[in-house]
Amino acid sequence: MLTLKSRQQIAFSDVLKKVTCRERGENFVRAVAELCSITAMRAWIYSLGHALTGGPPDSGFLPRIAHDPALAVLAEDMEPVARVRAGITACLRDPRTMREAEEEYARLYVGPQALPAPLWESVHLDPEHLLFGEITLEVRRYYARHGLSFAGRRTEPDDHIALELEFMWRLAARSGALLENGGSGDALASFVSLCNAQRDFLETHLLRWAPQSFALQLPHAHTDLYAGLARLIVDFLPSDAVLLAQLSTSPVNAAGKPCRKDRPANPRLGQPVGRSSAKLHRRTP
């Protein structure tokens, strides 16, 4: 079975090779386009996760997601997305399924009964397992460093899964937008820096709790929509971290900017750590 993890990794590292080449030739342009599409794909998954965790299924976004061609594309290779897609299709076709999904959303995300798995980072990670822990304030400061804030923070914690996924989407979308004009040197540098920020947020926050928390949710999620979603979060976040890690250990990052004719990359900077990256590095001029 083709897992998302391996696929992403291969694709991203493969593409990275291209954008580190000296010549801004055809390969470079293709590579930037691919980088762009990988970023879009990643962002799309974060967007999906944000929507499904952030509101009940009947709040109007399901038809829009269903009509997005990205859903079908990703569903082909990603089993959890396929399950989510099946869930969405069933909800839109059959009001009874929609009602079941609404009930399940209430059970997993709303209450009033105790939720089977925490939806807030601090509840999972903070030593006191409370809402509004010290970690919540760290997340708030993290958003602020990127010029973002949650207007509802006086009454709701900033570290809800939907907000953290949205934050990842926003950074990914920003980084993707940088590449849309073909990826100038500065744009690529900013892109990399934003990717590093995403990696850092994943590693210091999302990844430390969300996969474990949604693994706890899995036995309680029975609909395709939410079982698929939980599985997606469990699988996707670690693989995305690996993907972003490749970037930060790649020469693209090492040079701070992609290689250009007038400024060859310094191979001593940013020593790669991983096996695949090591290979990658050897091939870099």
Add this chain to the structure above:
Amino acid sequence: MNLNNGKILDRSRRAFLKWSAAGAAATPFILYGRPFLGLASAQEAAGELIIPTASTLDCGGRCLNKVHLVDGVITRISTRSAAELNPAMPVMKGCVRGRGYRKYQYHPDRLKYPMKRAGKRGEGKFVRISWDEAIEIIARKTKEITEKYGPDSRFVTVGTGVTGGSTVYANLVKRLFNCHGGSLEYYHSVSMGNTAAATMFTYGASNTGNSMDSLLHSKLILLWGHNPTETIFGHSNFYLNQARERGCKIIAVDPRYSDSAISYADEWIPLLPNTDSALMDAMAHVIVTENLHDKAFLDKYCLGFDEEHMPEGIPAGESYLSYLMGVKDGTEKTPEWAEGICKVQANVIRRLAREYAMTKPAALLSGWGPQRHSGGERASRGSAMLCCLTGNVGRLGGWAGGYGGVARPFQNGMPMGKNPIPHKINIMQWTDAIEDYARVSPAEGLLDAEKLNAPIKMLVSVSGNYVMGQNPDLNATKKLLEDESKVEFFLACDLLMTQTCQFADVVLPSTTSFEGWDLASTWNSGAYFILSQKVAQPMFEARHPYDWLADVAKKLGVEQEFTEGRTQEEWVRFLLDETRKKHPDVPEWEVMKKQGIYYFKYDPFVAFKKQIDDPGANPFPTPSGKIELFSKRLYDRSDPQVPAVACYVPAWEGPADPLAAKYPFQVIGWKNKHRDNSSFFNHPWLKQVAPQCMWINPLDADKKGIKQGDLVRVFNDRGALMIRAEITGRIIPGVLAIPTGAWYNPGKDGVDMNGCLNVLTTMRKTPLAHGNAHHSCLVDIKKA
């Protein structure tokens, strides 16, 4: 992961090509769903604010909490430091409960949104609704039920979750109803109603307590079923500690070696629950026969001690002394007689009686445990009788016994308005008023009416887990509520999904004391109030009950009457201003916000001092003007359960009840250090403070083959619960003790799994007050 797998490479390449071909990469980045994050406004101050405040939970203390705020988040709660203690004005500092409030404020299970019931009542199925819908439902149901059954079909039940200040949340609902035709109200406190009622028959008043600093003048203190270490009765602990340090002897009379006994007592005298009156009578017998009683006091102030001091028209042999000597029944109430009943050895009774009678002044602090019995009224009268017998009433360092409330100044309370419905039921009658309202009669406790006009059809519980938690016989209550034709609308509002909320039709998320304003005070055995400040916005969609009730009032057309144009904060400012009119040195609002506390200053206060100092000018407010050890009012009732003098009568569901042949163990509850009633049951720290387990004496455990930590089934005809055994010599044999306030949690077979005592307790009413008898409960046990 195999990076060299060409197939995977190919497939992933194809996936991306497809992705690009599908135009996905070219489409703008779309955020599905509701966006939460926006552009940050200017950087906010990151410094820490420390705000003095207090909770309004039903705790007898009121500790100064200092809330540490960072960017609107409560990061820590500290309390009064030792250095800040002023011994003349001992403001309390937080115990494990107070210091743990943050865990409640930010509990992940807090109710977050209004909910309406989706399944059968009690099934636990709810759907989220908007506040608009909730208000609409409440207003519509209120109107429908009121039109159909009248305003007295509406009933607001006990809500002790928020009672520690001027604004009792549940009373806000009564205020709304009072603006809209009134509601059926209850009287009687399930904490102390029996003793409050019984004490009236002795003294004509129920506030028999002295200010706590008077204990520093005591030479001997008896903690009789009194456990202030855990219940926190105002300043009790501060002064008990000092009394002990000054060498005052303290004796605990209690079926349990309580935390208070550990903290203070030089001696623990265990007795069987429901037999306090026998011990009291035997002590009286020793005191009188050894001529240790204060005859001058009895002659001057009391009615009914001996035959020479009886009301007119009462035949001979009815005085207390005649009872002690067995004039009518031929049984002298000797220590040997009592030993067989209460299990305190006769020689211990003698020693205790002599010590109490010969050490003056002595304070017999009668707690509220012994009065939550079927014979609670007799025990209450008995404690007052002993205080009179030894002449400790009206005396600095003494104590008058009975209820023990202190008539001290308070801040102003939120006005309730006037209820146009004059009649009231005893709290123990609310289930009758639902099930068969014809059964609710004056003989059973109905006040100011011969009968009810309507059954209870609308039930409101705000900040309370009484309905499905503290009410006795929960299995019967459950059945009653499950019948949706009986209570037609049940509205509950709370912080967490209690079992009471599980049975509601609409559940509303309430606010903590950090999310609203109030003037918070100790029980009456304290002496100050603290401005309880709004330091945080209500979490999620929680709203202060005042605010949603104002919305309901608007729909009912009584908004102006309900709010009088004030916001919640403006009401509390108004209450502070009103308090300032009575106590001009109470600071203004802005000063209170910084200073936090106002301490009422008064000299040591002794109950009935006036009556004792000058009885001619100040008769006791009884029919005779004297302390009525013999009550003609009780005599005229001719109820053998409530004799005219305080004497031992075998209690129903006590050890002498024939039912004990089938259910040989008494089970009692106690209000414990890790909860306030049922608040904090799911508090992670407090669960560790004291796990929910059942105390059982090693002799009993051996007999039943129960080992430490074994799961035990405790049962009687009313229900069963499962609980772990704590084998301990801290409890008298024949008695089991389970901390009160566990959340009822029936398993599939209806057996409670949390150790909620009230699946076992009875709804049978006490004979005088028609009150609750939670601690008169016979059970058997079996190792599970």
